[in-house]
Amino acid sequence: MNRLALLLLGFTMLEMTTSCKFLHRHELMAGRNEMYSYLGPGSDQVERGKFPKIIFAEDSAMLEEGEKRKLAPVGKFMRENPSARLLLAGFAGEEGTDEYNRVLGEQRAQVVRKFLLESGVSDAVMQTLSYGLDIPEGLDHNERSVQIGIVR
Amino acid sequence: MFYRSQFQILVAVLLAGQGLAAPLEMPGELRKARIEMLPFEGSLGATAQQKVQEELLASGDYMIRESGGDAYKVSAVASGGKIRGTVAAASGKVLFTETYDHLSLRINVLQFCDEIHGAIFGRPGIGLTQIAFVSDAPGNKEIFMCDADGSNVRQITRDRATCASPSLRSDALLLAFTSYVSGYPDIYMIDLRTNARRRIVNAPGTNSGAAFSPDGQRLAMTMSFAGSPELYVTNPGGFGGHRLTNSPWGEASPAWSPDGKQLVFSANPTGRPQLFTMASTGGVPTPLATGYSHTTEPTWSPDGQHIAATVKIKGRKSIVITNLTTSQTHLLADGEDPCWAADGRHLVYVHEGKLIVHHILQGTTRTVISNLGHLAQPSWSR
Incomplete structure (x- = not known):
C-alpha cells in the first residue's frame, strides 16, 4: 500500500514538474516561460545559423513554396532532438514605418510557426518575436525574413 | 470571422490604387487673430513683452498690430517672478486676467500664451x-x-x-x-x-x-x-x-x-x-x-x-x-x-x-x- 502511494505521489510530482515547463497559452495574460528568460542580444544560449533564413516578399507574410522546402530539416531536427526549443525571430526591411515593420516581422514569425506546427513540431517548444527593422547585436542585417534559433 | 464584408474590402483595395488628392479643409476658426500688444508694465515688463511677442509670432496664429481697431489687446505687469497678464477683446471687455508664478520666466510666458490662445481660439495653446x-x-x-x-x-x-x-x-x-x-x-x-x-x-x-x-x-x-x-x-x-x-x-x-x-x-x-x-x-x-x-x-x-x-x-x-x-x-x-x-x-x-x-x-x-x-x-x- 505504501509503495503504491509513493508511486502515485511520484507520478503526480513528475506530472506537475513536466507541465510547469510548458506555456499556458489559454491564459489571457500569461507571461513568458522562464526557460526563455534571457535569449536576447548577447545571449549565448541561442544557436543561430543552423537553419537557412526564410525569405519573404516585400510587405508580405506569405510563406512561398521555395521557402517551405527550407523548413523540412527543422521538423526532422526537432524529432531527433526532443529537448530542443526554437526561437523564431521575424524581421522586416525598409518596408514601412517602425511599428508596421515590427508587426510584419511578427506576422512572418507566426506564419513559420504555424507551418512547423503542421509539420509536427509542438507549439510548446516554439516562441516568436519580431525585431522589425532593427538589427539586434550579434545578427547580420536581415531584411524580410525569419531566422530560426535553437535553444537547448 | 473577418471583416464586415468582402465587398467593402474590395472597394477599399481598388480605391487604394488611385491617389486622391484634395485641398485641405479645416474649420473656419483657424485663421490668424489680430493682436495689439499694450506696453507691459513692471520691472521685467520689457523683457516679458518681448518674450510673449516672440512666442505669439512663432506660433503662426497671430498678426501683431501697432494700435487701434479690431484687435485683441494683450497687456501685463511683470516683476519679481510673476507675470499678471490680461487679455481683452476689441470692445474692451476683459476676457481674463491671470497671475503666473512658476519657477521660470519662460514657463510663465508659455502658460500666458497658452491661455491667450484658449481665450481667442477656444482651445488652449500647446506651449507647455x-x-x-x-x-x-x-x-x-x-x-x-x-x-x-x-x-x-x-x-x-x-x-x-x-x-x-x-x-x-x-x-x-x-x-x-x-x-x-x-x-x-x-x-x-x-x-x-x-x-x-x-x-x-x-x-x-x-x-x-x-x-x-x-x-x-x-x-x-x-x-x-x-x-x-x-x-x-x-x-x-x-x-x-x-x-x-x-x-x-x-x-x-x-x-x-x-x-x-x-x-x-x-x-x-x-x-x-x-x-x-x-x-x-x-x-x-x-x-x-x-x-x-x-x-x-x-x-x-x-x-x-x-x-x-x-x-x-x-x-x-x-x-x-x-x-x-x-x-x-x-x-x-x-x-x-x-x-x-x-x-x-x-x-x-x-x-x-x-x-x-x-x-x-x-x-x-x-x-x-x-x-x-x-x-x-x-x-x-x-
Whole structure:
C-alpha cells in the first residue's frame, strides 16, 4: 500500500514538474516561460545559423513554396532532438514605418510557426518575436525574413 | 470571422490604387487673430513683452498690430517672478486676467500664451505640452522627451536595448513604451513624476504599439500571443485585457478617437496595409480609404474630424490627412509617424531623421530637433 502511494505521489510530482515547463497559452495574460528568460542580444544560449533564413516578399507574410522546402530539416531536427526549443525571430526591411515593420516581422514569425506546427513540431517548444527593422547585436542585417534559433 | 464584408474590402483595395488628392479643409476658426500688444508694465515688463511677442509670432496664429481697431489687446505687469497678464477683446471687455508664478520666466510666458490662445481660439495653446520620441543618438534606440518647441530635451530610458513606440498620457505624467531590455519586445510604463518603471505586458510573442486613450483609463496595443498580432485593450496596469480583433491580417499602431469610442489602426489583408476604424470596445472593423495603397501609423485629430497617417509611394514616405466628413485625402509633406498636437492645428512628424512641427493651416514647418541622431515615433501630450 505504501509503495503504491509513493508511486502515485511520484507520478503526480513528475506530472506537475513536466507541465510547469510548458506555456499556458489559454491564459489571457500569461507571461513568458522562464526557460526563455534571457535569449536576447548577447545571449549565448541561442544557436543561430543552423537553419537557412526564410525569405519573404516585400510587405508580405506569405510563406512561398521555395521557402517551405527550407523548413523540412527543422521538423526532422526537432524529432531527433526532443529537448530542443526554437526561437523564431521575424524581421522586416525598409518596408514601412517602425511599428508596421515590427508587426510584419511578427506576422512572418507566426506564419513559420504555424507551418512547423503542421509539420509536427509542438507549439510548446516554439516562441516568436519580431525585431522589425532593427538589427539586434550579434545578427547580420536581415531584411524580410525569419531566422530560426535553437535553444537547448 | 473577418471583416464586415468582402465587398467593402474590395472597394477599399481598388480605391487604394488611385491617389486622391484634395485641398485641405479645416474649420473656419483657424485663421490668424489680430493682436495689439499694450506696453507691459513692471520691472521685467520689457523683457516679458518681448518674450510673449516672440512666442505669439512663432506660433503662426497671430498678426501683431501697432494700435487701434479690431484687435485683441494683450497687456501685463511683470516683476519679481510673476507675470499678471490680461487679455481683452476689441470692445474692451476683459476676457481674463491671470497671475503666473512658476519657477521660470519662460514657463510663465508659455502658460500666458497658452491661455491667450484658449481665450481667442477656444482651445488652449500647446506651449507647455510635451513630445516623447525615439532617438538612436546613444547608439541604440532610446526614449527621449522635449518641450513642444524642442527645448528641454531629456533622455527617459537607458536600457541599452531597442526602445520604441512611446505613448504619453494626455497629462504627460505617464509614458508607455516598448523595450527589448528583457530580450523580448515587452511593454513598460514609467511614472514621469517619480521615474518608477514597471513592465506591464510580457506575453509570449511581440507586444508593442501601446497607445493611451484620451482619458488615460485604457491602453490599446498589439499582442501576438494568441498566434497572430491582434489588437487588445487593457487598463494602464496591463490587466483586464480585452481582445478586439481576430484575423491573420496583422493589426498594428492603434490610435484613439478623441472621445475614446473608436480606434483607428492599420492591417494588412493583401500585402498593402491600409487603415480601419472600429469601436474601441470591439466590433466589426470598417475600412478607411485614403486613396493610397500603403497606409500606416494613423493619428486622430482632437476635433475628431481628421486622421493623419503615413503613406508609402514608390518607396518614399509622406504624411497625408484624411477628412472623415468628406472622405478627401490631402498629401501634406514628406515624412512619417505623424502625431496631432492638442490644438488640432499642428502635426509633429519625422523627416530625414529630424523632428518637424507643421502648422497645418499656415503651411509652415519648423525643425524642432535636428542634432540628436535619427528620430522616430513622436507622441504629443495634450
